[in-house]
Amino acid sequence: MNDLMESLKSRKTIRKYSPEVVGEDLLDDILKAACRTSTTGNMQVYSIIVTRDDGKKKELLPLHFNQAMVMEAPVLLTFCADFNRFSKWCRLNKAQPGYDNFLSFMTAAIDALLVAQTACIAAEALGLGICYLGTTTYMADRIIEVLRLPKGVVPVTTVTLGWPAEYPDQVDRLPQEAVVHKEVYSDYTDQEIERLYSEKERRDDSRQFVQENNKTSLAQVFTDIRYKKEDNVYFSKMLLKVLEDQGFMNNVEQGSVT
Numbered sequence: 001m002n003d004l005m006e007s008l009k010s011r012k013t014i015r016k017y018s019p020e021v022v023g024e025d026l027l028d029d030i031l032k033a034a035c036r037t038s039t040t041g042n043m044q045v046y047s048i049i050v051t052r053d054d055g056k057k058k059e060l061l062p063l064h065f066n067q068a069m070v071m072e073a074p075v076l077l078t079f080c081a082d083f084n085r086f087s088k089w090c091r092l093n094k095a096q097p098g099y100d101n102f103l104s105f106m107t108a109a110i111d112a113l114l115v116a117q118t119a120c121i122a123a124e125a126l127g128l129g130i131c132y133l134g135t136t137t138y139m140a141d142r143i144i145e146v147l148r149l150p151k152g153v154v155p156v157t158t159v160t161l162g163w164p165a166e167y168p169d170q171v172d173r174l175p176q177e178a179v180v181h182k183e184v185y186s187d188y189t190d191q192e193i194e195r196l197y198s199e200k201e202r203r204d205d206s207r208q209f210v211q212e213n214n215k216t217s218l219a220q221v222f223t224d225i226r227y228k229k230e231d232n233v234y235f236s237k238m239l240l241k242v243l244e245d246q247g248f249m250n251n252v253e254q255g256s257v258t
C-alpha cells in the first residue's frame, strides 16, 4: 500500500518511450485491474480500444496533432463512452434503452475516464509511463472513423503507454489549500488568488513561457495561446455534433441510442 502511495506521489507524465515491448499479459493484467473500477450501476458503459499497429497509429497521428508519442509509445489506449453494447443487451431482452441523451453520455464518459485513470495508476505502479492525449475530444469525429466506433460510442480520452525513456522532474501543483474546501466552497478573494498562484508564476519555467510567447502574464499564455476561446468554441461545436451523430442528443423523452 505504501508503494502505491509512493507511486502516486512521485508520478509524472512520460512523453518519451523506449522501444521495449509492453507484453500482452502485462497489458491484460493492467486492463483487468482497471475494469474493477467503480462503474455506474455496474453497467460498464465504456470500451477500451488498444492500438499497437503502426498503420493505425499513423492514421491517428494527425488526429492527435502529430504528437510524437503516438508513434513512439508501443501502446495507445482509447477510452470510449459506450452505450452501444448495453443498449443492444437491453433490446435483446425486451427492455427499451433510454440512453440517447446527454445525461447518459456524461454517465458513460465518467465511467470511461475512471477506468482510464485506474489503468494509468496500475501502469505507473508497475514502472510504465503514461501520457493522456486531450486531442481525443477535439478530433472525436475523425477518431470515430479510424477506430470504426458505432453509434452510441464516443472516444473521451487516449493514453499513450510504454516503458519510460525520460525521467523528467515533477511539475508544480497549486498548494493543497487552493483546491480543497472544508464543508462548503470558500470563494477566493483577489488577494487569495494572487497568493495561491504566486509560486507558479514565480517559477523559472513559467517566466520563460511568458517571455517566449511575448505575453505579460502566465495567465495570458493560457487564454491567448494554449486554450483560446476561439478554439474552445470551435471544438465545442464539433463535439456537440459528434454527440448528436452518435445518438446522444436525439430524443430526451423516448428512443434508443442505436
Ligand SMILES: Cc1cc2nc3c(=O)[nH]c(=O)nc-3n(C[C@H](O)[C@H](O)[C@H](O)COP(=O)(O)O)c2cc1C
Pocket (backbone or CB within 6 Å): 011, 012, 013, 014, 015, 067, 131, 132, 133, 134, 135, 157, 170, 171
Ligand atoms: C485530460 C488530459 C489531457 C492531456 N492532454 C495532453 C496532450 O495532449 N499532450 C501532452 O503532452 N500532455 C497532455 N496531458 C498531460 C498534462 O499536460 C500533464 O498531466 C500536466 O502538465 C501535469 O504534468 P504531470 O502529469 O507530469 O504532473 C493531458 C492530461 C490530461 C489529464
